[in-house]
Amino acid sequence: MAYQPSLSVAGFSLPPLSRPQLAEARRVRAVESFEDGVSNAEIARVVGVCAESVRRWRRVWEQGGASALRRRAAAGRPPKPDDTLVDMVRAALEQGAQTHGFEADLRPLKRVGAVVTRTMGVVLSRASVWRLLTGRLGWSLQRPEWQAVERDESKIARWIAHEWPRIKKGP
Structure with missing residues (x-):
């Protein structure tokens, strides 16, 4: 059975974990098991990854500690406008x-x-x-509503009130 972090706390549902968050949760669980002396095969089975990943995590953990297995900030160029x-x-x-x-x-x-x-x-x-x-910004695009310069709202209202019912009735 693969390790799945709890998604509810005190009756409240938390948003689902992203893939990087889930991967980090698996590594943290593996570190806890390293410290408890659990075998790589057992950790791989519990966490739901292959044994090679656990061996790689153990090498990183032995060289840099638990912080070396923490998630890092996304690499790459930052967005132009900060x-x-x-x-x-x-x-x-x-x-x-x-x-x-x-x-x-x-x-x-x-x-x-x-x-x-x-x-x-x-x-x-x-x-x-x-x-x-x-x-x-969370804003929407705004475009002007184009209307004819000759548009006369009073004539339109009069047409809708008098002409449209006559046309709708038919002959």
Whole structure:
């Protein structure tokens, strides 16, 4: 039976563990078993991994201790806008589009990209602006509703009230 960390505490359901969290939980359980003197084969069976993984974990544990088996931060380049810059963009966008020289208070990607460039000094692609807007800021894209210049709401209401019922009735 594979080792599965408990997902409920005091009657409350916890969110499921991510794969890296689950892998770390398995290694922590293995370290506890190393300290108790349990064999590699038994640890592999209990934790639900192959014996070679347990042997590799034991070598790392013997050289660097339990901390050497802890999960590390994700490698790679950090995202372009850090949290401070994202907060600056949020503050700039909350001021409204008119503050930045736009006529209407809408957030199409092109405008948001222009504000990001002015605020952060970084030019982002449309896809990156979209991820920043929807992912990091949690906002939605806004587009204007296009209407004809000749549109007359009173004439439309009158047509709906008088003409539409007549047409709907039929001959």
